[in-house]
Amino acid sequence: MNLEELFKQHKEQSIEGRYITLDHIQPLLDKLNTHNQVKIIGKSVLDKPIYSYVIGTGETRIYMWSQMHGDESTTTKALFDFINVLNSGSEYAEKMLKTFTFYAIPILNPDGAKLYTRENANKIDLNRDAQDLTQPESRLLRQIFTEFKPDYCFNLHDQRTIYGVGDTKNPATLSFLAPAYNEEREVNESRLKAINLIAGINDVLKEYISGQIGRFSDAFNFNCMGDTFQFLGAPTILFEAGHFPNDYQREVTRKLIFFSLISAFKLLSENVLVDNRINDYLNISQNKVVFYDFMYKNIKINYDGIEIITNFVAQYKEELIENEIHFNAYIVEVGELENYYGHYEYDAKGATYSDDFTNFPKMDQKADFYLDKNIKFVNGLIKS
Numbered sequence: 001m002n003l004e005e006l007f008k009q010h011k012e013q014s015i016e017g018r019y020i021t022l023d024h025i026q027p028l029l030d031k032l033n034t035h036n037q038v039k040i041i042g043k044s045v046l047d048k049p050i051y052s053y054v055i056g057t058g059e060t061r062i063y064m065w066s067q068m069h070g071d072e073s074t075t076t077k078a079l080f081d082f083i084n085v086l087n088s089g090s091e092y093a094e095k096m097l098k099t100f101t102f103y104a105i106p107i108l109n110p111d112g113a114k115l116y117t118r119e120n121a122n123k124i125d126l127n128r129d130a131q132d133l134t135q136p137e138s139r140l141l142r143q144i145f146t147e148f149k150p151d152y153c154f155n156l157h158d159q160r161t162i163y164g165v166g167d168t169k170n171p172a173t174l175s176f177l178a179p180a181y182n183e184e185r186e187v188n189e190s191r192l193k194a195i196n197l198i199a200g201i202n203d204v205l206k207e208y209i210s211g212q213i214g215r216f217s218d219a220f221n222f223n224c225m226g227d228t229f230q231f232l233g234a235p236t237i238l239f240e241a242g243h244f245p246n247d248y249q250r251e252v253t254r255k256l257i258f259f260s261l262i263s264a265f266k267l268l269s270e271n272v273l274v275d276n277r278i279n280d281y282l283n284i285s286q287n288k289v290v291f292y293d294f295m296y297k298n299i300k301i302n303y304d305g306i307e308i309i310t311n312f313v314a315q316y317k318e319e320l321i322e323n324e325i326h327f328n329a330y331i332v333e334v335g336e337l338e339n340y341y342g343h344y345e346y347d348a349k350g351a352t353y354s355d356d357f358t359n360f361p362k363m364d365q366k367a368d369f370y371l372d373k374n375i376k377f378v379n380g381l382i383k384s
Contacts, residue, residue, distance in 0.1 A: 001266070003208075003259045003262060003263075006262065007081065007258050010081055010082075011084075012077065012084055014027065016251060017251075018248075018249060018325045019116060020073035020077065021107075021110070021114050022048060022049070022107060022114070025106055025107065029106075032053060032087070037054050038051055039052050042137070043136060044121065045111055045120055045135065046110075050137065051105070052105055053083065054101070054102065055086055055097065056086070056096065056101040056102050057098065058097065058099040059099075059101075060099060060268065061100070061148060061150045061151045062100050062103065062150060062151070062265075063150035063234070064079065064105070064156060065104070065108045065154075065156065066105070066108070067106070068109055068141075069109065069118045069127065070107075070109045070116060070120070071158075074241035074250040074257060075156035075158065075239060075257055076106055076107060077250075078241075078261060079104060079106055080106070081254070082258060092262075099265075105141070124138075126141075131222055142225075145232075150234050152193070153236040154239065154261075155226045155229075155236060155237065155238045157240050158242070158250070159172065161242070161315075162292070163288065163289060164287070164290035164291050165287070166286060166288055168285070169290075169341050170211045171242060171243045171291060172213070172214035172240075172243070172287050173209050173213070173242050173243060173256060174205060174214070174239070174257070175213070175214035175215060175242060175287050176201065177198075177215065177216035178195040178218070178236070179191075179218060179224065179226040179238060182220060185220060190233050190235050190236075194236055195278055197237060198237060198281055198284075199281050200272075200277075201263050201267070202280070202281075204260075205256065209256060212244070213284060214240075214284065214285060214287040215284040215286045217286065217287065226238050241256075243291075243343065248316070291342070292332065292340060292342050293315050293316045293344065294313060294342050294345075294367060295311065295312075295340065295342025296345075299312060299352075299361075299371070300348070301353050301360045301361075303359070309350060310336070311335065311337050312331060312337075313331070313332055313333050313340070316328065316380075317330055328366065328379060330366060333363070334360075334361055344380065344381070346382075351372045351375065353369060354369065354370045354373060366379070
């Protein structure tokens with residue numbers, strides 16, 4: 001199967017970038033609703049509809065949800081790309097529809113999606129509400145879980161640009177986790193199924209992003225949905241869409257999530273998963289916080305007559321302005337910053353820092369500055 005060609009054929013062209021809301025997916029849901037597959041299954045805090053899309057007649061039941069965190073939209077795009085494949089009439093699609101019943105919630109948190117925030121409208125992280133179930137969105141996710149009785153859960157998320165793969169200088173472009181089901185982080189039958197599937201997906205992805213696949217921390221948190229569903233006996237896989245170099249709109253990562261979904265269901269349908277791949281799973285390097293968006297090295301700072309050579313870093317804030325996401329770079333730390341990297345790195349070789357206000361980089365200041373008065377940086381990058 002040529003995954004690159006499959007993606008080109010079925011990429012949903014009407015959605016792209018980071019800002020994905022109900023307004024963007026409503027036309028897609030209307031188009032897909034040919035035989036009443038789309039339903040309003042609940043309402044958000046602000047009374048926005050939460051939709052499900054159900055397709056397939058197979059015995060293996062797959063529960064998938066995206067944008068539990070409203071600002072994590074990459075997997076939503078990939079989910080619609082995958083749904084396009086299921087509706088393509090291809091041999092692969094027919095086999096998937098006979099093998100599986102897919103229950104998808106494309107945007108669980110429509111209020112957070114509209115506001116481009118992690119939390120819902122009550123400022124609650126839905127992924128920390130698995131036990132208390134204080135929010136309508138959390139209660140709905142749990143209710144469908146109980147009614148649908150999934151054989152596998154696919155928990156679809158984005159992760160920040162700060163993560164790298166172990167001690168390497170590689171970004172964690174995709175990360176996976178088979179969540180723990182207890183404090184001891186033991187492996188039972190349910191968790192082992194998730195582990196084996198992740199190992200199989202990793203085998204495929206290594207051909208495309210070798211060294212850029214991470215394993216998320218499996219510290220047990222019963223308040224998290226994935227940990228709870230794993231505890232309740234449904235093999236659960238956490239997908240984390242991360243950073244690919246120069247891909248802040250996450251269109252490359254979208255493609256790789258699509259590859260992951262196609263590969264996962266191909267493996268499950270062919271029933272070729274090895275019985276125990278714990279070692280292969282543990283050999284996937286764990287995520288580590290090692291990155292900033294910008295790193296400036298060997299900067300000369302003149303502070304009260306004292307000259308020092310140091311480094312500083314800046315990070316993008318993703319700010320919603322007039323229904324568009326703007327990536328605005330702010331200075332976040334100054335110092336040696338040993339064992340940290342930048343997605344963009346610049347060696348100043350002793351050039352002197354200045355800006356329109358001070359002669360040293362200040363925390364939370366926009367990354368607009370000069371080096372030796374003649375090299376101008378605007379929003380973190382050299383202005384050409």
